[in-house]
Amino acid sequence: MENSPIPAQQANTTCTACTSAIVLDDNFCNSCGYPVKGTEEEKDNFMANRISKQIDLNTHAESMKKAGYSLYWIAGSFLLFGFIMFAVNQEAEDAVFTLILNIVLSAVFALLGVWSRNKPLTAFIVALTLYGLITILNAIVEPASLLRGIIVKIVVVTWLIKGMKAAMDAEKLSRELN
C-alpha cells in the first residue's frame, strides 16, 4: 500500500489497479483514478489503458537500456583503441598523452552509462554531444577516420537518439501511471 494519500487506519480496502489504500466511500482510487464503483466495462477499459501504458513504458525502458549499453561499448572501444595505438606508436612523442586521453574518455563514457540509469535524458544528450565532438575532431585531424567504423557510429547515434525519445516518453508515462 505504497504512495497512498489515505492513512492506513482509515483504509478499508486496496485498489485493484495500483494496490494503494482506499476507503469504501470513494468512487475512485485517490492514487491512480481506478473507478472502484464503476461498471465492469469502465473497470476493464481502465485496466486495459493502464496495461497498455505499462507495456509502452517497458518498451521505452528497453530502448533506454540499449542506449545505455551503447555508452559502455563506446567506453570499451576507446580503452581498446587507446592501448592498441599505444602499442603500435610507443615511440611517438604524444603516445602517453593519447593513451591517457583515451582512458579518460573511456571512463567518462562508462560513468555516463552508469548515470543513464538515473538521469537517462541528460546522460544521452551529454554522451551524444561528446561522441559527435570527438568524431568531428578526429575527422579534422584525419578525414578518413570519419568512414572508419561508420556502421557502428550510425548504430550508436541511432540508439542514443532513440534513447532520448524513449526517456522523454517514459518520464511522461511514469508521471501518468503514478
Add this chain to the structure above:
Amino acid sequence: MAVVNGSRYCGTCGHRQIVDDIPETSYRFLQLKQVGLFFGLHLIICCLAEFVDYFDTLKWMAVFDIILATINISFVALNWSTVKHYLKWPDFSIQKLSLYVGIAMLISLFTHYTITWINETIFDKHVYYYYAFADLKYGKALMLLSMAVVPALSEELGFRAYLINGLLKIVDVKQAIIISSFLFSIIHLSFLSLYWLLPFSMFIAYIFLKEKTMWYGVCFHFAFNLTACLFEIIDVVPL
C-alpha cells in the same frame, strides 16, 4: 467535495488533481533539435577558427565573433517570449554585483596561475594571446574588447539566456545547468581547460537562474576575462 491531501485523483468524481507539467515528447524533441542546431552552428564556427590555418588572423577572429553574436541574437529573437524576462535587471544590488565580481577575479587569478603552471611544466611553453594584438595601434583596448567585452555579452546571451531557457523546456533546472555548462565548456575545444570551464559555467548558470537576469553573469564573465587579460598584459609588457 474535499480532496484528501496528496491525492492524485478526486475520490468522488475521479478528476485528476495534479497538473501534468511535462510537455509532449514531440514538443520537447523539437526544442532539443533547436538546441542541437544552436550548438552545431557554434561548433562549426569554433572548429573553423581553431583548426583552419587560413582563418588564423585577427580579421577572421572578428568576423567569427560577429557571426557567433548574430547566431546568439537570432536564437534569442526566436525565443523572445521566454528570454526577454532575463534581459531585464529589476533587482539591481551593488553588494551582489561586487561579490560576484570579486569571486570572478579570484577564480581568474587561480586559473591564470594553474594554466601557466600546466603550460610550463607539461608543455614547456607560454601562451600569450596579447602577442596577436601587440602590433596594433590600440592593441590593449582591442584585446579587452575582443576577449573581455564581446565574449561576456555574446556568450551569456547565447549560452545562458537562450540555451538554459531552451533546455528548461526539455529537462529540469539541475539538468539544464549541467547540460548548458557541459556544452559551454566543450565548445572552447580545450581538453585541459575543462577543469575550470565546467565549474565556471555551472556557477554562472546558477547565478543566472537564481537572480533571474543575465546581467550578473555578464559582469561575472567580464570580470573574469578582464582579470585574465590584465594578467597577460602585465606578464608581457614591461612596466
